Amino acid sequence: MQHATGLLLDERQAEIRRRLAASDRVIAGDLAQEFQVSEDTIRRDLRELAAAGQCIRVYGGALPVPTPDLPLSERYRANIERKRRLAMAMAGFAERGMTIFLDAGSTNLAAAHLLPDNLDLTVATHAPHIAAAVLDRPGLRLFMIGGKVDAKVGAAIGSQSLKELERLNPDMAFIGACAIDGAAGVSAFDADDAEFKRLLTQQSRIRLVAAINEKIGTAAPYPVLPLSAFDHVVIEKDLDSAKKASLSISEPALVSA
Amino acid sequence: MQHATGLLLDERQAEIRRRLAASDRVIAGDLAQEFQVSEDTIRRDLRELAAAGQCIRVYGGALPVPTPDLPLSERYRANIERKRRLAMAMAGFAERGMTIFLDAGSTNLAAAHLLPDNLDLTVATHAPHIAAAVLDRPGLRLFMIGGKVDAKVGAAIGSQSLKELERLNPDMAFIGACAIDGAAGVSAFDADDAEFKRLLTQQSRIRLVAAINEKIGTAAPYPVLPLSAFDHVVIEKDLDSAKKASLSISEPALVSA
Protein backbone atom coordinates (compact mmCIF):
# COMPACT_ATOMS: atom_id res chain seq x y z
CA MET A 1 0.00 0.00 0.00
CA GLN A 2 2.65 2.48 0.72
CA HIS A 3 6.08 3.89 0.26
CA ALA A 4 8.86 2.21 -1.54
CA THR A 5 10.78 5.34 -0.76
CA GLY A 6 8.51 7.38 1.50
CA LEU A 7 8.91 7.97 5.20
CA LEU A 8 7.91 5.42 7.78
CA LEU A 9 5.10 6.37 10.09
CA ASP A 10 7.36 7.01 13.05
CA GLU A 11 9.68 9.14 10.99
CA ARG A 12 6.80 11.20 9.76
CA GLN A 13 5.46 11.80 13.25
CA ALA A 14 8.94 12.59 14.53
CA GLU A 15 9.33 15.15 11.78
CA ILE A 16 5.99 16.70 12.69
CA ARG A 17 7.12 16.92 16.29
CA ARG A 18 10.27 18.69 15.16
CA ARG A 19 8.26 21.19 13.17
CA LEU A 20 6.11 21.89 16.16
CA ALA A 21 9.18 22.57 18.24
CA ALA A 22 10.58 24.95 15.66
CA SER A 23 7.45 26.85 14.72
CA ASP A 24 4.21 27.83 16.34
CA ARG A 25 1.92 25.71 14.19
CA VAL A 26 1.67 23.06 11.51
CA ILE A 27 -0.95 22.90 8.77
CA ALA A 28 -2.45 19.54 7.86
CA GLY A 29 -2.70 20.26 4.16
CA ASP A 30 0.91 21.36 3.85
CA LEU A 31 2.17 18.30 5.69
CA ALA A 32 0.10 16.01 3.50
CA GLN A 33 1.56 17.48 0.37
CA GLU A 34 5.07 17.44 1.72
CA PHE A 35 5.03 13.85 2.90
CA GLN A 36 2.99 12.73 -0.10
CA VAL A 37 0.25 11.14 1.95
CA SER A 38 -3.43 11.89 2.22
CA GLU A 39 -4.70 14.52 4.62
CA ASP A 40 -6.57 11.75 6.40
CA THR A 41 -3.27 10.23 7.34
CA ILE A 42 -1.91 13.53 8.58
CA ARG A 43 -5.04 14.11 10.61
CA ARG A 44 -4.60 10.70 12.15
CA ASP A 45 -1.00 11.57 13.02
CA LEU A 46 -2.03 14.83 14.61
CA ARG A 47 -4.80 13.12 16.54
CA GLU A 48 -2.33 10.59 17.89
CA LEU A 49 0.23 13.22 18.81
CA ALA A 50 -2.47 15.23 20.52
CA ALA A 51 -3.63 12.16 22.44
CA ALA A 52 -0.05 11.70 23.60
CA GLY A 53 0.09 15.31 24.70
CA GLN A 54 2.62 16.23 22.02
CA CYS A 55 0.53 18.93 20.38
CA ILE A 56 -2.79 20.68 20.50
CA ARG A 57 -5.23 19.89 17.78
CA VAL A 58 -6.85 22.86 16.07
CA TYR A 59 -9.01 23.30 13.00
CA GLY A 60 -6.65 23.11 10.04
CA GLY A 61 -3.59 21.78 11.80
CA ALA A 62 -2.02 21.71 15.25
CA LEU A 63 -0.15 23.88 17.72
CA PRO A 64 2.78 23.01 20.00
CA VAL A 65 1.97 22.43 23.64
CA PRO A 66 2.06 25.77 25.37
CA THR A 67 5.13 26.08 27.56
CA PRO A 68 4.70 28.06 30.75
CA ASP A 69 5.32 31.47 29.27
CA LEU A 70 8.37 33.01 30.84
CA PRO A 71 9.98 36.36 30.10
CA LEU A 72 12.52 35.30 27.52
CA SER A 73 10.64 32.37 26.06
CA GLU A 74 7.75 34.75 25.51
CA ARG A 75 9.83 36.94 23.31
CA TYR A 76 10.93 33.84 21.50
CA ARG A 77 7.36 33.04 20.57
CA ALA A 78 6.58 36.24 18.69
CA ASN A 79 6.35 35.93 14.92
CA ILE A 80 7.81 32.47 15.10
CA GLU A 81 6.43 31.37 11.80
CA ARG A 82 8.05 34.20 9.89
CA LYS A 83 11.31 33.69 11.73
CA ARG A 84 11.18 30.02 10.95
CA ARG A 85 11.14 30.82 7.26
CA LEU A 86 14.21 32.99 7.64
CA ALA A 87 15.92 30.26 9.63
CA MET A 88 15.10 27.70 6.96
CA ALA A 89 16.76 29.88 4.33
CA MET A 90 19.86 30.25 6.50
CA ALA A 91 19.98 26.53 7.24
CA GLY A 92 20.08 25.98 3.51
CA PHE A 93 23.62 27.33 3.45
CA ALA A 94 24.92 24.57 5.70
CA GLU A 95 27.48 22.23 4.17
CA ARG A 96 28.95 19.00 5.43
CA GLY A 97 31.37 19.28 8.30
CA MET A 98 30.89 22.99 8.92
CA THR A 99 31.12 24.68 12.29
CA ILE A 100 28.23 27.13 12.45
CA PHE A 101 27.87 29.81 15.11
CA LEU A 102 24.34 30.69 16.15
CA ASP A 103 24.03 34.12 17.68
CA ALA A 104 21.26 34.77 20.22
CA GLY A 105 17.71 35.36 19.11
CA SER A 106 14.56 33.52 18.21
CA THR A 107 15.39 33.21 14.54
CA ASN A 108 18.53 31.34 15.45
CA LEU A 109 16.65 29.25 18.01
CA ALA A 110 14.45 28.14 15.13
CA ALA A 111 17.61 27.43 13.15
CA ALA A 112 18.82 25.19 15.98
CA HIS A 113 15.76 23.03 15.40
CA LEU A 114 16.01 23.16 11.63
CA LEU A 115 19.67 22.56 10.85
CA PRO A 116 20.09 19.22 9.08
CA ASP A 117 21.33 16.50 11.41
CA ASN A 118 23.05 14.38 8.80
CA LEU A 119 25.80 16.77 7.72
CA ASP A 120 28.19 16.23 10.62
CA LEU A 121 27.73 19.82 11.73
CA THR A 122 29.19 21.45 14.81
CA VAL A 123 27.12 24.24 16.30
CA ALA A 124 28.73 26.89 18.45
CA THR A 125 26.73 29.39 20.46
CA HIS A 126 26.82 31.65 23.50
CA ALA A 127 23.06 31.45 24.11
CA PRO A 128 21.90 28.85 26.67
CA HIS A 129 18.46 28.39 25.12
CA ILE A 130 20.01 27.65 21.76
CA ALA A 131 22.61 25.37 23.34
CA ALA A 132 19.88 23.40 25.09
CA ALA A 133 18.00 23.00 21.82
CA VAL A 134 21.11 21.82 19.99
CA LEU A 135 21.94 19.37 22.77
CA ASP A 136 18.60 17.69 22.15
CA ARG A 137 19.49 17.07 18.50
CA PRO A 138 21.49 13.82 18.35
CA GLY A 139 23.09 14.62 14.99
CA LEU A 140 24.68 17.90 16.05
CA ARG A 141 27.86 18.57 18.01
CA LEU A 142 27.85 21.52 20.38
CA PHE A 143 30.48 24.01 21.45
CA MET A 144 29.52 26.57 24.04
CA ILE A 145 31.00 30.00 24.67
CA GLY A 146 30.88 30.81 28.36
CA GLY A 147 30.94 33.94 30.44
CA LYS A 148 28.59 36.25 32.25
CA VAL A 149 25.15 35.76 30.75
CA ASP A 150 23.06 38.85 30.12
CA ALA A 151 19.44 38.08 30.89
CA LYS A 152 18.08 40.66 28.48
CA VAL A 153 20.18 39.52 25.52
CA GLY A 154 19.90 35.89 26.56
CA ALA A 155 23.53 35.09 25.88
CA ALA A 156 27.03 35.26 27.34
CA ILE A 157 28.61 38.55 26.37
CA GLY A 158 31.35 40.66 27.89
CA SER A 159 35.09 40.43 28.06
CA GLN A 160 35.45 36.78 28.98
CA SER A 161 33.11 35.69 26.23
CA LEU A 162 35.02 37.82 23.72
CA LYS A 163 38.25 36.21 24.79
CA GLU A 164 36.82 32.74 24.27
CA LEU A 165 35.41 33.77 20.92
CA GLU A 166 38.84 34.89 19.78
CA ARG A 167 39.91 31.26 19.85
CA LEU A 168 37.16 30.20 17.48
CA ASN A 169 36.86 30.62 13.73
CA PRO A 170 33.48 29.35 12.59
CA ASP A 171 32.96 28.42 8.96
CA MET A 172 29.71 30.31 9.07
CA ALA A 173 27.87 32.61 11.47
CA PHE A 174 24.17 33.39 11.70
CA ILE A 175 23.98 36.89 13.16
CA GLY A 176 20.76 38.05 14.76
CA ALA A 177 20.15 41.65 13.85
CA CYS A 178 18.36 43.93 16.31
CA ALA A 179 18.12 46.57 13.58
CA ILE A 180 19.20 46.87 9.95
CA ASP A 181 19.51 49.97 7.82
CA GLY A 182 21.11 50.64 4.47
CA ALA A 183 23.15 53.53 5.82
CA ALA A 184 23.60 52.60 9.50
CA GLY A 185 24.21 48.92 8.78
CA VAL A 186 23.51 46.37 11.52
CA SER A 187 23.10 47.69 15.05
CA ALA A 188 22.18 46.39 18.52
CA PHE A 189 20.50 47.54 21.72
CA ASP A 190 23.39 46.58 24.00
CA ALA A 191 27.01 47.68 23.77
CA ASP A 192 28.54 44.35 24.75
CA ASP A 193 26.16 42.53 22.45
CA ALA A 194 27.20 44.76 19.57
CA GLU A 195 30.85 44.17 20.25
CA PHE A 196 30.29 40.43 20.42
CA LYS A 197 28.44 40.42 17.12
CA ARG A 198 31.19 42.49 15.53
CA LEU A 199 33.97 40.16 16.62
CA LEU A 200 31.87 37.12 15.74
CA THR A 201 31.35 38.42 12.22
CA GLN A 202 35.02 39.14 11.77
CA GLN A 203 36.02 35.71 13.03
CA SER A 204 33.70 33.87 10.65
CA ARG A 205 34.30 32.90 7.08
CA ILE A 206 30.73 33.14 5.77
CA ARG A 207 28.55 35.78 7.41
CA LEU A 208 24.77 35.69 7.30
CA VAL A 209 22.41 38.15 8.89
CA ALA A 210 18.64 37.86 8.95
CA ALA A 211 15.88 40.24 9.95
CA ILE A 212 12.11 40.38 9.85
CA ASN A 213 10.42 43.28 8.10
CA GLU A 214 9.95 45.38 11.24
CA LYS A 215 13.68 45.65 11.78
CA ILE A 216 14.51 46.86 8.30
CA GLY A 217 15.13 50.56 8.03
CA THR A 218 15.64 50.98 11.77
CA ALA A 219 18.78 51.65 13.79
CA ALA A 220 19.74 50.78 17.38
CA PRO A 221 22.18 52.74 19.59
CA TYR A 222 25.19 50.49 19.13
CA PRO A 223 26.49 49.91 15.60
CA VAL A 224 27.88 46.50 14.71
CA LEU A 225 29.09 46.56 11.11
CA PRO A 226 27.96 47.89 7.72
CA LEU A 227 25.90 45.61 5.54
CA SER A 228 28.86 45.19 3.21
CA ALA A 229 30.53 43.07 5.91
CA PHE A 230 28.00 40.29 5.35
CA ASP A 231 27.92 37.71 2.62
CA HIS A 232 24.16 37.29 2.71
CA VAL A 233 21.32 39.35 4.13
CA VAL A 234 18.22 37.22 4.57
CA ILE A 235 14.88 39.05 4.51
CA GLU A 236 11.25 38.16 4.10
CA LYS A 237 9.82 37.79 0.62
CA ASP A 238 7.15 40.40 1.16
CA LEU A 239 9.35 43.28 2.29
CA ASP A 240 8.10 46.34 0.44
CA SER A 241 10.24 47.31 -2.47
CA ALA A 242 11.11 50.78 -1.19
CA LYS A 243 12.72 49.35 1.94
CA LYS A 244 14.32 46.62 -0.06
CA ALA A 245 15.88 49.21 -2.35
CA SER A 246 17.06 51.24 0.65
CA LEU A 247 19.38 48.41 1.64
CA SER A 248 21.35 48.96 -1.56
CA ILE A 249 22.19 45.33 -1.98
CA SER A 250 20.98 42.80 -4.49
CA GLU A 251 21.12 39.10 -5.18
CA PRO A 252 22.88 36.93 -4.49
CA ALA A 253 23.87 38.83 -1.35
CA LEU A 254 20.20 39.59 -0.71
CA VAL A 255 18.22 36.43 0.05
CA SER A 256 14.42 36.46 0.21
CA ALA A 257 12.72 33.73 2.23
CA MET B 1 20.35 -24.01 3.29
CA GLN B 2 22.13 -20.81 2.84
CA HIS B 3 23.78 -20.23 -0.46
CA ALA B 4 27.49 -20.46 -0.91
CA THR B 5 27.46 -16.91 -2.23
CA GLY B 6 25.17 -15.43 0.42
CA LEU B 7 26.09 -13.78 3.69
CA LEU B 8 26.11 -15.65 6.97
CA LEU B 9 23.57 -14.63 9.55
CA ASP B 10 26.06 -12.75 11.69
CA GLU B 11 27.44 -10.92 8.70
CA ARG B 12 23.97 -9.90 7.64
CA GLN B 13 23.02 -8.61 11.05
CA ALA B 14 26.32 -6.79 11.36
CA GLU B 15 25.65 -5.14 8.03
CA ILE B 16 22.18 -4.12 9.17
CA ARG B 17 23.71 -2.61 12.28
CA ARG B 18 26.13 -0.67 10.12
CA ARG B 19 23.31 0.64 7.98
CA LEU B 20 21.43 1.75 11.04
CA ALA B 21 24.44 3.65 12.26
CA ALA B 22 25.06 5.26 8.89
CA SER B 23 21.53 6.11 7.85
CA ASP B 24 18.39 7.13 9.62
CA ARG B 25 16.49 3.94 8.97
CA VAL B 26 16.34 0.59 7.29
CA ILE B 27 13.39 -0.83 5.39
CA ALA B 28 12.67 -4.54 5.69
CA GLY B 29 11.70 -5.02 2.07
CA ASP B 30 14.82 -3.34 0.73
CA LEU B 31 17.09 -5.42 2.94
CA ALA B 32 15.39 -8.63 1.86
CA GLN B 33 15.94 -7.84 -1.77
CA GLU B 34 19.49 -6.75 -1.24
CA PHE B 35 20.59 -9.76 0.79
CA GLN B 36 18.51 -12.11 -1.36
CA VAL B 37 16.64 -13.56 1.57
CA SER B 38 12.96 -13.55 2.45
CA GLU B 39 11.41 -10.68 4.34
CA ASP B 40 10.63 -13.14 7.10
CA THR B 41 14.31 -13.59 7.68
CA ILE B 42 14.92 -9.86 7.74
CA ARG B 43 12.07 -9.41 10.17
CA ARG B 44 13.62 -12.05 12.38
CA ASP B 45 16.92 -10.18 12.25
CA LEU B 46 15.28 -6.91 13.13
CA ARG B 47 13.34 -8.52 15.95
CA GLU B 48 16.54 -9.94 17.39
CA LEU B 49 18.41 -6.69 17.04
CA ALA B 50 15.55 -4.86 18.70
CA ALA B 51 15.49 -7.38 21.55
CA ALA B 52 19.20 -6.74 22.01
CA GLY B 53 18.55 -3.00 22.08
CA GLN B 54 20.39 -2.43 18.82
CA CYS B 55 17.49 -0.81 17.00
CA ILE B 56 13.92 0.27 17.34
CA ARG B 57 11.40 -1.80 15.51
CA VAL B 58 8.80 0.13 13.53
CA TYR B 59 6.19 -0.90 11.02
CA GLY B 60 8.04 -1.34 7.75
CA GLY B 61 11.57 -1.48 9.05
CA ALA B 62 13.64 -0.22 11.95
CA LEU B 63 15.22 2.95 13.27
CA PRO B 64 18.54 3.41 15.04
CA VAL B 65 18.40 3.86 18.80
CA PRO B 66 18.31 7.62 19.43
CA THR B 67 21.76 7.62 21.07
CA PRO B 68 24.00 4.94 22.56
CA ASP B 69 22.12 5.75 25.76
CA LEU B 70 18.76 7.22 26.49
CA PRO B 71 18.15 10.69 25.13
CA LEU B 72 19.09 13.32 27.65
CA SER B 73 15.61 14.76 27.94
CA GLU B 74 14.32 11.28 28.72
CA ARG B 75 16.88 10.74 31.43
CA TYR B 76 15.85 14.06 32.87
CA ARG B 77 12.31 12.87 33.34
CA ALA B 78 13.06 9.77 35.41
CA ASN B 79 12.35 9.91 39.14
CA ILE B 80 11.71 13.64 38.94
CA GLU B 81 9.74 13.82 42.16
CA ARG B 82 12.40 12.16 44.27
CA LYS B 83 15.12 14.29 42.73
CA ARG B 84 13.07 17.38 43.43
CA ARG B 85 13.10 16.54 47.13
CA LEU B 86 16.87 16.21 47.12
CA ALA B 87 17.15 19.50 45.23
CA MET B 88 14.93 21.21 47.76
CA ALA B 89 17.21 20.12 50.58
CA MET B 90 20.26 21.39 48.73
CA ALA B 91 18.58 24.69 47.91
CA GLY B 92 18.05 25.14 51.64
CA PHE B 93 21.77 25.74 52.03
CA ALA B 94 21.69 28.86 49.85
CA GLU B 95 22.58 32.12 51.56
CA ARG B 96 22.31 35.71 50.39
CA GLY B 97 24.79 36.77 47.72
CA MET B 98 26.30 33.34 47.15
CA THR B 99 27.64 32.08 43.86
CA ILE B 100 26.41 28.50 43.49
CA PHE B 101 27.69 26.08 40.88
CA LEU B 102 25.21 23.55 39.54
CA ASP B 103 26.83 20.47 38.06
CA ALA B 104 25.01 18.57 35.30
CA GLY B 105 22.17 16.20 36.11
CA SER B 106 18.45 16.19 36.64
CA THR B 107 18.68 16.78 40.38
CA ASN B 108 20.50 20.01 39.72
CA LEU B 109 18.08 20.91 36.95
CA ALA B 110 15.38 20.67 39.58
CA ALA B 111 17.55 22.84 41.83
CA ALA B 112 17.71 25.48 39.11
CA HIS B 113 13.93 25.76 39.35
CA LEU B 114 13.88 25.67 43.14
CA LEU B 115 16.64 28.04 44.23
CA PRO B 116 15.18 31.09 45.97
CA ASP B 117 15.05 34.15 43.72
CA ASN B 118 15.20 36.76 46.46
CA LEU B 119 18.70 36.08 47.77
CA ASP B 120 20.68 37.84 45.06
CA LEU B 121 22.22 34.54 44.00
CA THR B 122 24.56 33.96 41.09
CA VAL B 123 24.34 30.53 39.50
CA ALA B 124 27.25 29.09 37.56
CA THR B 125 26.96 25.99 35.44
CA HIS B 126 28.45 24.15 32.48
CA ALA B 127 25.19 22.42 31.53
CA PRO B 128 23.11 24.13 28.80
CA HIS B 129 19.79 22.75 30.04
CA ILE B 130 20.44 24.10 33.49
CA ALA B 131 21.65 27.41 32.11
CA ALA B 132 18.47 27.77 30.06
CA ALA B 133 16.37 27.08 33.15
CA VAL B 134 18.28 29.63 35.23
CA LEU B 135 17.98 32.23 32.49
CA ASP B 136 14.23 31.99 32.78
CA ARG B 137 14.36 32.87 36.49
CA PRO B 138 14.36 36.67 36.74
CA GLY B 139 15.88 36.75 40.23
CA LEU B 140 19.01 34.75 39.38
CA ARG B 141 22.23 35.84 37.73
CA LEU B 142 23.93 33.35 35.44
CA PHE B 143 27.52 32.54 34.65
CA MET B 144 28.23 29.90 32.06
CA ILE B 145 31.30 27.73 31.63
CA GLY B 146 31.92 27.04 27.97
CA GLY B 147 33.77 24.43 25.98
CA LYS B 148 33.07 21.28 24.03
CA VAL B 149 29.75 19.92 25.20
CA ASP B 150 29.48 16.18 25.72
CA ALA B 151 26.04 15.03 24.63
CA LYS B 152 26.05 12.06 26.97
CA VAL B 153 26.97 14.04 30.06
CA GLY B 154 24.96 17.04 28.92
CA ALA B 155 27.59 19.57 29.88
CA ALA B 156 30.79 21.21 28.75
CA ILE B 157 33.74 19.16 29.93
CA GLY B 158 37.28 18.78 28.73
CA SER B 159 40.41 20.88 28.89
CA GLN B 160 38.96 24.22 27.91
CA SER B 161 36.14 23.93 30.41
CA LEU B 162 38.62 23.02 33.13
CA LYS B 163 40.69 26.08 32.31
CA GLU B 164 37.66 28.31 32.63
CA LEU B 165 36.66 26.64 35.85
CA GLU B 166 40.07 27.40 37.32
CA ARG B 167 39.18 31.07 37.27
CA LEU B 168 36.06 30.53 39.35
CA ASN B 169 35.67 29.92 43.08
CA PRO B 170 32.03 29.27 43.86
CA ASP B 171 30.79 29.70 47.40
CA MET B 172 28.99 26.41 47.04
CA ALA B 173 28.79 23.56 44.56
CA PHE B 174 26.04 21.01 44.00
CA ILE B 175 27.77 17.94 42.62
CA GLY B 176 25.76 15.35 40.76
CA ALA B 177 26.95 11.90 41.69
CA CYS B 178 26.81 9.10 39.14
CA ALA B 179 27.66 6.65 41.91
CA ILE B 180 28.40 6.84 45.62
CA ASP B 181 30.06 4.28 47.84
CA GLY B 182 31.46 4.44 51.35
CA ALA B 183 34.79 3.00 50.26
CA ALA B 184 35.04 4.11 46.62
CA GLY B 185 33.62 7.56 47.29
CA VAL B 186 32.00 9.50 44.46
CA SER B 187 32.63 8.24 40.94
CA ALA B 188 31.50 8.99 37.38
CA PHE B 189 30.95 7.22 34.07
CA ASP B 190 33.12 9.56 32.05
CA ALA B 191 36.77 10.42 32.62
CA ASP B 192 36.49 14.09 31.71
CA ASP B 193 33.32 14.42 33.72
CA ALA B 194 35.07 12.96 36.75
CA GLU B 195 37.97 15.35 36.40
CA PHE B 196 35.61 18.30 36.06
CA LYS B 197 33.73 17.27 39.19
CA ARG B 198 36.99 16.86 41.09
CA LEU B 199 38.29 20.30 40.18
CA LEU B 200 34.88 21.83 40.80
CA THR B 201 34.77 20.37 44.27
CA GLN B 202 38.25 21.59 45.07
CA GLN B 203 37.50 25.09 43.82
CA SER B 204 34.36 25.42 45.93
CA ARG B 205 34.05 26.48 49.55
CA ILE B 206 31.00 24.43 50.50
CA ARG B 207 30.61 21.10 48.75
CA LEU B 208 27.31 19.25 48.48
CA VAL B 209 26.67 15.97 46.77
CA ALA B 210 23.29 14.29 46.35
CA ALA B 211 22.22 10.87 45.14
CA ILE B 212 19.03 8.86 44.89
CA ASN B 213 18.87 5.46 46.56
CA GLU B 214 19.81 3.50 43.44
CA LYS B 215 23.21 5.16 43.27
CA ILE B 216 24.23 4.44 46.84
CA GLY B 217 26.61 1.55 47.24
CA THR B 218 27.60 1.56 43.57
CA ALA B 219 30.82 2.60 41.89
CA ALA B 220 31.52 3.90 38.39
CA PRO B 221 34.80 3.51 36.47
CA TYR B 222 36.20 6.99 37.14
CA PRO B 223 36.70 8.07 40.77
CA VAL B 224 36.09 11.70 41.70
CA LEU B 225 36.84 12.16 45.38
CA PRO B 226 36.26 10.35 48.69
CA LEU B 227 33.12 11.22 50.61
CA SER B 228 35.25 13.02 53.18
CA ALA B 229 35.86 15.76 50.61
CA PHE B 230 32.23 16.85 50.84
CA ASP B 231 30.60 18.97 53.50
CA HIS B 232 27.18 17.43 53.03
CA VAL B 233 25.91 14.26 51.42
CA VAL B 234 22.20 14.52 50.63
CA ILE B 235 20.27 11.26 50.44
CA GLU B 236 16.66 10.16 50.51
CA LYS B 237 14.93 9.66 53.83
CA ASP B 238 13.98 6.07 53.09
CA LEU B 239 17.44 4.74 52.24
CA ASP B 240 17.77 1.42 54.01
CA SER B 241 19.82 1.60 57.16
CA ALA B 242 22.46 -0.91 56.05
CA LYS B 243 23.38 1.20 53.06
CA LYS B 244 23.18 4.32 55.13
CA ALA B 245 25.64 2.84 57.61
CA SER B 246 27.95 1.76 54.81
CA LEU B 247 28.58 5.38 53.94
CA SER B 248 30.29 5.82 57.36
CA ILE B 249 29.12 9.38 57.75
CA SER B 250 26.58 10.89 60.09
CA GLU B 251 24.76 14.11 60.69
CA PRO B 252 25.22 16.90 60.09
CA ALA B 253 27.32 15.82 57.11
CA LEU B 254 24.62 13.35 56.16
CA VAL B 255 21.39 15.06 55.15
CA SER B 256 18.16 13.12 54.64
CA ALA B 257 15.51 14.67 52.39
Add this chain to the structure above:
DNA sequence: TTTAAACGTGCATAAACGTTCATAAACAGG
Protein backbone atom coordinates in the same frame (compact mmCIF):
# COMPACT_ATOMS: atom_id res chain seq x y z
C1' DT C 1 -27.26 32.17 6.21
C1' DT C 2 -24.53 30.18 3.05
C1' DT C 3 -20.63 27.63 1.63
C1' DA C 4 -16.34 25.39 1.15
C1' DA C 5 -12.91 23.47 3.72
C1' DA C 6 -11.76 20.52 7.37
C1' DC C 7 -13.34 16.96 10.11
C1' DG C 8 -14.44 12.03 12.09
C1' DT C 9 -16.07 7.45 11.18
C1' DG C 10 -16.54 3.27 9.01
C1' DC C 11 -14.84 0.37 5.60
C1' DA C 12 -11.86 -1.91 2.20
C1' DT C 13 -7.39 -3.37 1.04
C1' DA C 14 -2.84 -4.55 0.80
C1' DA C 15 1.36 -4.48 3.11
C1' DA C 16 3.61 -5.92 7.05
C1' DC C 17 3.49 -8.80 10.81
C1' DG C 18 3.97 -13.07 14.15
C1' DT C 19 3.49 -17.99 14.58
C1' DT C 20 3.97 -22.48 13.34
C1' DC C 21 5.81 -25.96 10.75
C1' DA C 22 8.79 -28.21 7.31
C1' DT C 23 13.26 -28.62 5.27
C1' DA C 24 17.96 -29.03 4.86
C1' DA C 25 22.47 -27.69 6.06
C1' DA C 26 25.73 -27.75 9.89
C1' DC C 27 27.15 -29.98 13.84
C1' DA C 28 28.19 -33.48 17.56
C1' DG C 29 29.06 -37.93 19.29
C1' DG C 30 29.67 -42.63 18.68
Add this chain to the structure above:
DNA sequence: CCTGTTTATGAACGTTTATGCACGTTTAAA
Protein backbone atom coordinates in the same frame (compact mmCIF):
# COMPACT_ATOMS: atom_id res chain seq x y z
C1' DC D 1 29.89 -43.56 8.33
C1' DC D 2 25.70 -43.28 10.76
C1' DT D 3 22.30 -40.86 13.75
C1' DG D 4 20.22 -37.52 16.48
C1' DT D 5 20.33 -32.47 17.46
C1' DT D 6 20.68 -27.84 16.53
C1' DT D 7 20.18 -23.95 13.53
C1' DA D 8 18.94 -20.94 9.75
C1' DT D 9 15.73 -20.43 6.60
C1' DG D 10 11.42 -20.21 3.82
C1' DA D 11 6.56 -21.32 3.24
C1' DA D 12 1.84 -21.26 4.84
C1' DC D 13 -1.59 -19.18 7.54
C1' DG D 14 -4.15 -16.03 10.12
C1' DT D 15 -3.71 -11.35 12.38
C1' DT D 16 -2.58 -6.63 12.77
C1' DT D 17 -1.54 -2.17 10.92
C1' DA D 18 -1.34 1.82 7.94
C1' DT D 19 -3.55 4.01 4.55
C1' DG D 20 -6.95 5.96 1.28
C1' DC D 21 -11.69 6.59 0.04
C1' DA D 22 -16.65 7.39 0.73
C1' DC D 23 -19.95 9.77 3.24
C1' DG D 24 -22.16 12.48 6.46
C1' DT D 25 -21.06 16.23 10.03
C1' DT D 26 -18.87 20.24 11.94
C1' DT D 27 -16.50 24.50 11.60
C1' DA D 28 -15.22 29.09 10.37
C1' DA D 29 -15.42 32.66 7.46
C1' DA D 30 -17.88 35.31 4.12
